[in-house]
Amino acid sequence: MIPIISRFLTVAGLIAVASCGSKDRAKEAAAGKQFFVAFSQCNNAEPYRAAQNELLTRLVAKSPDMRLSIIDGQQDSSKQIAQIETLILQKPDLLIVAPNERAPLTAVMGKAMAAGITTICLERDIVEPNYTTYIACDNLAIGRQAGEFIVEHLKKKYGKPQGKIVELKGLLGVEGQINRHGGAHEIFAKYPEVRVIHEAVADWLQNKGRERMTEILRAQPEIDVVYGHNDPMAVGAYLAAQELGREKKMIFVGVDGLGGPAGGIKKVMDGVLAVTFYYPLAVDKAMEVGNRMLREPGFIPDKKYTLGTEIITPQNAAKMYERLTF
């Protein structure tokens, strides 16, 4: 496919010798130009983001005319801002930013745009639309779907929508936590007998999920569903319930659905989680759109692409595992 495109680009490039912008780039590509892709990652040290980095590295490696640099913001907005400022001087052909926080990163992404750099905002929104395109993941939709799955499960269990839910929340104030909570509660609110009996904050961590669940199991003799805002917290809750021999009396619902032996998909295959909801890695979409912006003259991306989730159950887990394990 790529040779055909580049041949086409050669022709296009020759025709449009004296033009500007993306056509210039197309010509350069034909002339053996190297594309420099820079990824400003907000924090390497999270399994989800490590998976993003891994997938992106693999995708870029498929194109011999591309080189990739991943810069780790170490969960520090001012560090990430400084790193992007340095990147602007290096003039990457494509800048992908996974912003650490909305407000602080907005201005510096504006600077990148002003410098004429094609910029993709990944997964998290910023305050002003200072990007060429925004690849969005919809946590609110995931929350709603998780809520619907839970209500359906309770209907099957009791013949009507009723039951007791424990919710393990991610770090308070983070967009993912707010919307995975809000989306699910929108659904629960429709059924007065579906009650969230205990909410605890477990900061996205497996060990905190286990620790918090230990006391919850003491305080709550009846639990039907544990809803974790991510897979590790739900797995931690499972470990605590297993210790008391109560893990079969409830189901564990997670979000993220990462591949690999430590990811949520494997936990569905192991029968630990009843279900998990895939939170898109988004870098695949970013590269798809990015490649077109770099190589197709005249291609104008949408201002925003919203990626949907996929529900991962024991039925499709093996297939998803294969697809999402690198």
Added chain:
Amino acid sequence: MDPHRRQLLKRLQSVLGLVVILILAIFISPKNAAGDRIFLEVGNLTDILRQAAEIGVIALGMTLVILSAGIDLSVGSTLALSATVTAMVLTRWKTDLGSGMHILVAILAALAACGAVGAINGVVIVSLRIQPFIVTLATMIGIRGLARRLTDNTNIDLGFGQDVSSQFAKLGSGKALVVAVFAILAIACAVVLGRTVFGRRVKAVGDNERAALYAGLPIKRTRIWVYTLCGLLAGVAGVLHAAQNHQGNPNAGMSYELDAIAAVVIGGTSLSGGQGSIAGTVIGTLITGILTNMLRLNNVDSNTELMLKAVIIVAAVWIARRS
């Protein structure tokens, strides 16, 4: 007041703190369907011991370090190193040694790595004469980096199958084992500190370094051993952490150093060195453990939990200083 009576009084005060928090926990405990207080269920009381065990084991080492007038900020990162090394040896190293030996090798590898981190802390502190705060702050950062680098930022899962790593998780996460490890190590540390020459040297070095120097005590060697032991104990906590959570997580143990220091300080050990005891630290660990359990059984908001802990720490130290 002579030092022995002062010591006794201090210990009494922390016991008093423990009693107060116990009574409060019993008083406000929610009740189960049968009308019994959930806090007093045997299962819940042993939950507390188990939940406190990891910080407790770290706090034992921290007590030795603080008694020697030092501090060790690297224990949280060291715990993460231990958990990841254990998980890596279990999942990535293929061997015909049999699962028992395989598990033993994994644990020994983790402990060796953590002992080495502690020894490096000690050697750098005594040979380059840099303050312990700064040296261990540096290792806290560096060892976190090492743990993340070893694992490529991912969690290493121990699994739920029948393989050796799953067996390790099953074995090592038993409540009785976790609590027993804490109890045995606490007794061992108390004996070392109270009944051995080494223990007296630790206190002497922390109490008055100049006097210890004039008395011809091996100050440097004592210091290096103290940090090595502290690293080793953080390593033990890391092995327990990996087993209990079914994973080696390079981000594990964040801010555990502060929880451990808090337990030591609540237990009446002076941050300026020389004064304090293992018994006090065990009591300090239990006070924070019961406090956490009490608040969580009552579903108190986690931010309120943090604020209450802050008040308890200051109150405990204030009471200890009044004696």
